[in-house]
Amino acid sequence: MTLAREAETATKSILRAACQQAGIDLRGAELIRFGENALYRLPGGIIARVSRAGQVAAAAREVRVARWLESHKVPAVQALPGVEQPAEIDGRAVTWWRELPPHRHGTALEVAAALRLLHDLPPPTTFDVGRLDPFVRLAERIDRAATLTEPDRAWMRKHLAGLRARWASLPGGLPESVVHGDAWIGNVVATDDGRVVLLDLERCSVGPPEWDLVSTAVKAFTLAGITEEDYRQFVGSYGHDVTQWDGFEILRDIREFRMACMAAQVAGENPVRHPEVEHRLACLRGQRGARPWTWTAVP
Template identity: 75%
Template sequence: MTQPSDAETDAWAVLDTAGRHVGLDPAGAKLLRLGENALYRLPGGIVARVSRAGQLAAAAREVAVARWLDANHVPAVRAWPGVDQPIDVDGRAVTWWRELPPHRHGTALMVATALRRLHQLPPPTEFDIGRLDPFVRLAERIDRAATLAEADRAWMRTHLAELEARYAELPSGLPETVVHGDAWIGNVVSTEDGQVVLLDLERCSVGRPEWDLASTAVKAFTLAGITAEDYSTFVRTYGHDVTSWAGFETLRDIREFRMTCMAAQVAAENPARHDEVMLRLACLRGEHGPRPWTWTPVP
């Protein structure tokens, strides 16, 4: 029998403490995913989400965003009612959610549909949704990339500074809106009754809608994860092609760098992923030919 990893053991201990605090018994909970967050399915249609340390404010905003979207009739993951959220366990946030009904993975069309609806909403007035930060946690992930040589981390820090400078000089574009912050096909699903549901709301904020649109363009043209026809459907449905905007390459490069920093974080905990990090770095440095590139998802 495979022994649980240290990260899984730690996440379970946090879940157990939080569950006892709010009266939700985690006995019988099943680990669904262990990545940026640990997701557990509990009996009774509850999903618990255990964050990494330092994400309490982001978790509180995510719960507030979920309730705001529900009040505005925008289909999204729904916070479990009647429970104080988030629960702080030694700096790690635990939140509780309604399990989704049967659903299927998202498509480019679904992402466009969900983003059109989200981007049309006026920002909430009952809480501070915050402003988009495309560079959140990147410096921390570089510092903790234990499998990388110092020369590689130094290159990443320099590249991060260059991207920050380019972002500060972005040309004007679409009017600012509420943005999802991590809008790709993995964060959208369709339920059996045809609703398109947004997932992972922790980066929702006010910012450039192009940031959300760039994710699907990266999926199409950096990773060849969807077809050109799929991307054309996305553009027609949303009504704007972000690749025609002068600032697109900057957002694309930031997105690619975020994906690389995430892989570096995962490799620090699972060194078997180190080769994937080195591949991504080689691509960003221009050492692996033109896009599209073949990147393996992590974790």
């Protein structure tokens, strides 16, 4: 049994215990995605989300953020009402959500509109949404990435330390706001019933809104995943071009490094993904030429 299969089996066991605890029907549960979190489709239009270990506090905050956004009529994934959330099983969090209607990834224009709506909200007063930590879990991912060589691991640790130092000297920019925290195009979707919906709220916090904007810039100029015209429309809709800010390269480099660390985590569970880790690290080291680079998505 592969590490990935073992992890899926353990996750299903955790989900079963949580559903029994909450009185939610597990029969016919279907695994939708197994990545940073495991997502299952349950009967009755319910989506269950099983976190990795140590993320109970983040899951609890995500539920509170979702309910706060719903109260402000900001379209976002909705936590299932009438259920105490999250359930904690063996140090892992299980949360339940309303299933969305059929949907697609948002366009750059739709992401801009969703972020503008979020960033214009005053921070919540009934709970502590926390402060943005752009380095959350990176050291852990490096330590646990089983396919990394020790020289690669040492380079990543040194690079992480350098990024932390640069973040500490981040220049001033837009007024701080509530930020999504992981605002790439896949975390904003357009539904068939005409809504543009924010997903994956676990990194919502207070911080520089440029952190959310840099994800679309990276999509355009690091990965060539959208066109320059798409990016111009994004800027026009939101009203700010993060690439013209003095702190852009700091945030861009952190975001790119987060993507490399995520690939390393995935490869630790599924070693067939390791060549992608090597490729991303070579790009960051300047061994694959100038941006844009071609990076293959990992689950």
